[in-house]
Amino acid sequence: MRKLLLVGCAALVLGGSAAVATSQTPRNETFRMLELFGDVVGIVEQAYVVPVDNKKLIEAALAGMMTALDPHSNYLPPSNYDELRERTEGQYSGVGLTITSEGGLVKVISPMDESPAAKAGVQAGDVISSIEGQNASGLTVSQVSEKLRGSVGTSVRVTFLRDGEDPLEVVLTREIIKVQSVTGRVEGDFGYLRVSTFNENTGRELTEAIAKIKAEKPGVKGYVLDLRNNGGGLLNAAIDVSDAFLERGEIVSQRGRKPEQIQRYSAKPGDLTGGLPVVVLVNYGSASASEIVAGALKDHERATIVGLTSFGKGSVQTVIPLRQGQDGALSITTARYYTPSGASIQKIGIEPDLEVARSEAEARIVSRSSFIYSEAAYATALDSSIGAERKGPHTPREAPGKDFDKEKDYQLQRALDVLRAGGDLSKLSAPPETIVVTEPGSEPKKDETPAETPED
Template sequence: MRKLLLVGCAALVLGGSAAAVASQTPRNETFRMLELFGDVLAMVEQAYVVPVDNKKLIEAALQGMMTALDPHSNYLPPDGFGDLRERTEGQYSGVGLTISSEGGLVKVISPMDGGPAARAGVMPGDVISVIDGQNAAGLTVSEVSDKLRGATGTSVSVTFLRDGSDPLEVTLTREIIKVESVTGRVEGDFGYIRIATFNENTGRELTETITRLKTENPALKGYVLDLRNNGGGLLTASVAVSDAFLERGEIVSQRGRRPEQIERYSARPGDLIDGLPLVVLINYGSASASEIVAGALKDHERATVVGLTSFGKGSVQTVIPLRNGADGALSITTARYYTPSGSSIQKIGIEPDLEVSRSVEEARIVSRSNFTYSEAAYATALDASIGAERRGPHTPVEAPGEDWPEDKDYQLERAFDVLRAGGDLSQLAAAPAGIIVTPAGTEVAEAPAETTPEE
């Protein structure tokens, strides 16, 4: 998410009498610690075994200060700030990953559709362990991003760690990641729309895609909006997507630390699919802007949400350029998101109306909390602020059996079933034969040993 704010500098001039008063006042703890920082930097510069780069040390200190706040606040050096702008504009050269950091480890939030990483089988929650033979432990998100990005056609060797599996060692060839935010196709009587990320082009591309699908089949009876493994993006894009399906009402609110810091975003008249049934597909790789859309459409009962509980990133990052970007920028958490009903997304996520896993392996992951990658797994994550917690490990209501064809998307099939029922779950046909069905998602304290995921 990006919201650019310009900040200026103010000089405070103290008169002699004010300075005299200040000299008699105990030194502010903040300024004492800043002085300590300067002392430590001077000692390192003088005593370290080899000459040091002070600029590098100070940038690392800034990054450490920001990441101590929460997993999504960070300092962006000038190059990192430029990379962020490229990503939100929809094109860059790299391997196609959305990543985050926690506890000295950089993890994958989501691989980008069709990118080198996605084609290599990288999944949400994978930990980046080694890059070109160098241990990645302790590297910041910016440092990992720098190593993964590069000239088109060059390669980078990456090792990913995944719970319950052997390390995945792959060589990825960098390419231009021209993020096609929205794609779509006609599936019989229904339209299928996939949003891979939320960038500056998403609202326009969604309108164009729906127009094309209507032309291809003017008699469409409903739509599926697929937000699985969509790691988010711009707030404005998520508002535009929600607005495309709503006639009125609040879409999302963001609330900062003070009561006056509340912003509300509302829909304008006009539903691009004219009130036809809509299903939203989500999973634990659906984060941030994806959760805003799913939450808004669910709260307004405009869509049925199918899949697995989303990631749970409900915080707002404001990007503040430093000296117009010459010294990089701060990406700092300034607010939380809330759905129209007042529910917090943060650490909780959006729960589906119909809980369906895509595979038996995915169902096993959900049944064991230590295998489920979510915002709640971050030790430094903000709390939800409303006293609620993310649902613990449990068995999903529906999961395909071991013999379900790998090339057949069970979650999507159930989404089409919901559309055939006119969006009314009470009229939904029973799960087909061979499907594992539990009463309402059986709560488990710990899954049996034989259910260890083998992804």
């Protein structure tokens, strides 16, 4: 995710070497600047106060060059390239964090389900302040990743900063993170499907989870697809998940620099759920591949989207190995993603049909622009290319009141309510413990009227 270590919906290229790109800068000027770079390296090598490691110096320069393009283009040293491949294959060693960097701060995109980080209460948007007591400001994603990784059973002390709260210091014990990307269970008359990431196994695991639910509940009446805090993964996996709920039609298109650089991906016949109602849960930790799925099912009117507007990462990163990976790889933005209706995901995200915050505190975050964690917050983010903008600070339609059982998942309960209403939001009433959050700083009020339709 500047950098996604799980390349959000990247088209992985695991073989070959980097092609030489042309530039609008005159060649003689380019060569002059390359000579300047060599001169600077030589001066640093000779004149810096202590000896320098030229390899690390040049790797840092490469990372800086890629970061200057946009938040998600990045140079991956060999160790980080290996980590990327491990993650997309479904297993790696670490603490279970997908991280990114902007403005000298490394932030959490999402913690992996059941990982050491998730169990410690780390949340999307948390800033990594220090590692083993050393300030993490100014470190790259690669540097932070190296510090967080280590032998299984060893521990690392990490301090996280969260808006409006005291610093959270936790000791994380490293584990083999076996990423089971899909889990499923029966919730009353309905099936619940949790997709935590998109890797090589996701399509198969989703098929198995749906089959298991059907066997356990032959009369299942619908499904909740939970994509909250899912930071992305492989494009093919996103297509497989979307295809599982569609009979036909386009799933997503990607468009590059030139008009002719368009790729379209379509569903194959065969809805694994037999056309039963579907609700998709998203929040601002749902990025990239998650947004492709939510956008496809929303545009085809195949699912109702419930939760909060997603992250807004609609750019394609292609991973290009350098010397077959011996020198690492480039993760470079090559295109933008578009939903079937032609809407851009980039910087905008997928807006829910029913906007529901998980808590009153979360609702207040959405109402204050400085606290919203999204692609649009990045100064170097690509524009949407269609002139649209992400919805600004506003009051979410619903949030749980003080009487709601905090052990329960309010967004999931509302998703199940939507399924009970057959997906018809006009038949949906807000439960008595729901509140409508008022202006920031004021007291919330009980909602005394049914929530007939979501706000536009």
